[in-house]
Amino acid sequence: MHFPRTMQPNGTIRIAIQKSGRLSEGSVALLQNMGLSFETYQNRLFAPCRNLPVDILFIRDDDIPEYVRDGVADLGIVGSNVLDEQGAQVRRMLPLDFGYCSLSIAVPEQQVWKSVAELQGKRIATSYPVTLRRFLGERGIQAEVVTLKGCVEIAPTLRVAEAICDLVSSGSTLRTNRLRAIETVAKSQAILIASAAVTTGKTDMLEKLLLRACGVQEARKFKCVLFDVPRDAVSSLEALIPGSKNPLVIACADPLCVAAQVVVAEERCWDAVERIRAIGGRNILVSAIEKFFR
Ligand code: PRP
Numbered sequence: 001m002h003f004p005r006t007m008q009p010n011g012t013i014r015i016a017i018q019k020s021g022r023l024s025e026g027s028v029a030l031l032q033n034m035g036l037s038f039e040t041y042q043n044r045l046f047a048p049c050r051n052l053p054v055d056i057l058f059i060r061d062d063d064i065p066e067y068v069r070d071g072v073a074d075l076g077i078v079g080s081n082v083l084d085e086q087g088a089q090v091r092r093m094l095p096l097d098f099g100y101c102s103l104s105i106a107v108p109e110q111q112v113w114k115s116v117a118e119l120q121g122k123r124i125a126t127s128y129p130v131t132l133r134r135f136l137g138e139r140g141i142q143a144e145v146v147t148l149k150g151c152v153e154i155a156p157t158l159r160v161a162e163a164i165c166d167l168v169s170s171g172s173t174l175r176t177n178r179l180r181a182i183e184t185v186a187k188s189q190a191i192l193i194a195s196a197a198v199t200t201g202k203t204d205m206l207e208k209l210l211l212r213a214c215g216v217q218e219a220r221k222f223k224c225v226l227f228d229v230p231r232d233a234v235s236s237l238e239a240l241i242p243g244s245k246n247p248l249v250i251a252c253a254d255p256l257c258v259a260a261q262v263v264v265a266e267e268r269c270w271d272a273v274e275r276i277r278a279i280g281g282r283n284i285l286v287s288a289i290e291k292f293f294r
């Protein structure tokens with residue numbers, strides 16, 4: 001694909017994201033949370049940001065590693081499954097905690113096969129031949145790998161293969177096609193990637209964008225907890241709530257009481273609320289953090 005010259009002004013950062021698919025929504029949300037203002041609508045291939053020298057390219061996810069490797073795009077958001085398959089020479093900057101799925105081997109529901117060991121001598125259709133061959137090799141399974149570009153799930157019905165190896169997210173594609181997963185080959189999530197060769201004049205902007213991406217990602221892992229607590233209980237906070245080092249303490253009108261604020265990991269949040277209540281904490285407000293820079 002060629003982008004007109006006017007769309008490639010010097011110094012403008014290009015970020016490639018999936019045009020339509022599992023990663024599209026999460027990718028757009030991340031970029032918008034990073035403060036990039038741009039329009040999205042169906043069939044759009046290119047969107048300039050209104051507020052920063054950044055262009056968004058909407059392309060097929062399978063093309064993203066190549067675009068980034070070749071420097072056509074400076075950054076990209078892609079599933080680790082695609083990176084592992086292609087072995088593209090790009091820098092993996094940040095796991096993005098969305099787009100979770102597994103590359104799994106599945107067989108028709110009515111088949112008795114329970115593990116990949118039983119697929120000895122059978123045909124497995126996939127769009128991930130490199131990853132699948134590596135997996136089969138490690139397990140010493142001699143199966144024929146049938147490479148298909150898409151619609152892999154229909155291969156058993158068409159008698160092109162006895163089994164498939166494809167991405168499973170919600171599992172609805174497998175259910176619709178009366179297939180059953182029997183083995184996980186690899187796990188995947190979205191990753192922010194960057195070109196290995198950074199063009200002079202782009203470094204500052206790239207660093208800014210990476211800092212923003214980290215701030216957005218970090219914020220998702222924590223909650224802010226604000227509460228009233230008896231003044232004499234403040235000293236026990238650090239021991240009580242792991243990670244709440246140096247809590248912010250603000251005086252209240254009531255001299256026996258203070259307002260305290262701690263930042264806790266999302267998974268420890270409920271536990272923290274219970275512990276705060278146990279030491280007399282009240283009016284506990286738990287809020288999401290929008291950006292978090294440590
Ligand atoms: C994958 C895969 C299945 C679907 C599985 O496609 O090929 O079609 O997701 O998801 P489900 O378990 O929720 O039904 P993807 O979005 O990666 O598109 P692509 O295969 O065209 O790249």
Ligand code: ZN
Nearest residue numbers: 060061062082
């Ligand atoms: Zn794809």
